[in-house]
Amino acid sequence: MNPTLTTRLANLRARMAETGTDLVVIGPSSHMLYLADLSPHGDERPVLLMVSPTFAGFLMPALNVDSARQHTDLPFFPWADADGPDAALKDLLSATGVPASPSIVLDETMRTDFALLVLDALPGARRRFTQDTVGYLRSRKDDAEYDALKKSAVLNDAAMAAGFAALRPGITEYEVATVIRDFYKAHGATTEFCSVCFGPNGAFPHHHTGDTRLKDRDAVLIDTGGRIHGYPSDMTRVGYFGSKPQGFEEIHAILDRAVTAAIAAARPGVPASAVDKAARDVITEAGYGPNFLHRTGHGLGIDVHETPYITATSPTVLEEGMVFSIEPGIYLQGRFGLRLEEIVIIRNGKAEILSEMPRTAIAGG
């Protein structure tokens, strides 16, 4: 096993001891990629990684054994299509030495049928999800992960600039997104997501990029992220075409102050909820509290959304190495919606922004 994975497995077992966990059960997911560098063929055939204090191994469909063996040296408990997974699962659970009525951690992202296979095999198990084990470990990035996220963010700055540079009368949201997607591809990255919103479409926080055409005085919102060397980016910038729509400047300034306040609040030892509050207070005091429809941010690592979540009720206390978005938004139905998003890392006692692109409104046309 490579040294990074050996360290991660040891760190997981230390967290398991601290949290009284008997068994961690992981499906095909970013958790499995993080712990075992394995991205198995994803279909309805159960694949599970189980880690106990004394054992780690995989439930694995027989037809994928040879292919998966090239990626991991952990033991496999194979099962054939004709037999189903029950007997192999029983053998694997036995190998883990899991006690009766165990305390188990389930991968919250895995398919329901995978998880219920395990719960049905372990009646009396107390269960929780990964937030204080694998999720916690993943939230504190090491130096290699910092470097990868920084590179990904800087590439994304250029992709964002290319998107805004493409604005011209009558271009569609989809065409601008294609410019950005092509930019990622030309630079060895893949598109993680790309949301382009013109005018009133920006008032839907998860608008589907479509065939709306750009008009004069449209607000423009681009929220985009690529992935390179395994790590994603995520950034939102806003601008306008021709001249600024009524009210744009005021809303943009409020959001910029909200981002600045949240970044100032984000330090080791501070609750994530205080970061949410710092951004939210600025917006509420400006009279737009009801128009800020969502949490302030989410963690970013192998996944674009992961621990820690920056919400009013988050139990997380920030620590060195944590990476997350700060992305307050104000949505004005029928007019426009704006959002400004930075990815920050808690590093050397403060929140460092990964992007090098100003949050200034970008004038198109």
Added chain:
Amino acid sequence: MNPTLTTRLANLRARMAETGTDLVVIGPSSHMLYLADLSPHGDERPVLLMVSPTFAGFLMPALNVDSARQHTDLPFFPWADADGPDAALKDLLSATGVPASPSIVLDETMRTDFALLVLDALPGARRRFTQDTVGYLRSRKDDAEYDALKKSAVLNDAAMAAGFAALRPGITEYEVATVIRDFYKAHGATTEFCSVCFGPNGAFPHHHTGDTRLKDRDAVLIDTGGRIHGYPSDMTRVGYFGSKPQGFEEIHAILDRAVTAAIAAARPGVPASAVDKAARDVITEAGYGPNFLHRTGHGLGIDVHETPYITATSPTVLEEGMVFSIEPGIYLQGRFGLRLEEIVIIRNGKAEILSEMPRTAIAGG
């Protein structure tokens, strides 16, 4: 609601009555697309469609309400990031009129945390997955679905031909896959998956297409599928480069006989397991039983893998309108692996092949 969705919801309620089901719970998935034509923004925020005999509605993150409203007129029970989903879920369950200790159906594909939210809110629920409700309805394709799958299959024939036509000395598996992906794109389709295997790589049923270069006397296996107008294709053909590797002709002939036998066995009223047996018997009698590592097939519809599964132990009895793959394979470690795959529909009392491409081995170079 459009007439197709109205019909599907009525059919679901009829199946719920026949199976004594009080509540069907669906996550963001192909099941939700089938029942409600909604593909919600997929993240860690719970989205659930619940259908009872008297009610249907969505648990929905508040920030997606406006965007989702454009796609469905079913009622929403929105929840804000600051509050979490518990209260909205309680209201939704109450609106469904679900009794105490209900019999519920869970979407087997949804995230574990979504499903456990429901199970924790319904202590005493008896649960099963969708196989005899939504899965059953989806397995019997209507005429519009047949047309869509037929068109997708015929386009895939041309994509397959383009892939084999690209073979030349030293080309990589990845480059051949790129030819096929580009073909889909140029014809308005998207790539669903594309597996290209040269030589011994074909012996891994789920080999990851990579940088292996084509050599003389390599067996070539291409298993590929695109998606157009919402419906996918899936087909495997094999060939060789230069001259045939030792044993290729024998194995190819056995597989072709196995496909023919399975197709002959597939009729309404026949168990899916008899179709598996028909293919398997040919291979076993030829002495290669242990080298046929997997089931004979899987259903194909909105998903590339769905009900019915064609396995030795499948409980499914075939009916008119069912669409599935027949794909026996023989894998010879260190040498090559071959598989021949057809998609068939049970139609007018027999199995009709959707592809129009012969299963002949394709000579490259």
